[in-house]
Amino acid sequence: LAPPPVPLCVQTSSRFLEHCRRHLVGHPLGHERLVFVTGIIGCNTHILSEIVFVENVDASPAFVRADPTSSHLALIDLAERTGHRPLALFHAHPGHGAAATAPSLTDLRQQQTFVDGGWDHVLGGIFVKDGYVRLFAPNLDFELDVYGSGVRTLSAAPREKLIKLE
Secondary structure, eight states: OOOOOOOEEEEEEHHHHHHHHHHHTOOTTOOOOEEEEEEEEETTEEEEEEEEEOOEEEEETTEEEEOHHHHHHHHHIIIIISOOOOOEEEEEOSSOSGGGGSOOHHHHHHHHHHHHTTOTTOEEEEEOTTSEEEEEOTTOOEEEEEESSSEEEEEEETTEEEEEEO
């Protein structure tokens, strides 16, 4: 029998997650925001460390969509100019508490689009104003290692992690 596959190790810092949260939930009208995240790819390890901003369109307190041209150009720039790949797609949800970070059907369809395109390593991330964050990957087991203080792990299922930034 072959040994079971080793889950991907995803690493980031509490400072980076807080920086993401402040941007994503900080729209003056309360609209959702969306960003790509890239970073360092190592041996079975992804280090989430850099926000890739894209133009958000159709934004409201309950929805956001990346401008297709802006996101396409950002992904091309990542791949061709810098040799990087997207490692996550982070966005905000309205509401408060852990339940507000549950992926919507739209979120799950977006993640499936990445999987269908051969990018099953791209995590989804949902942030809410009061510090709850859910990272998820429908087809990929992963472990989450957050460097720094001020982060509490609330649940750690193989394909979904719920944390609280304090």
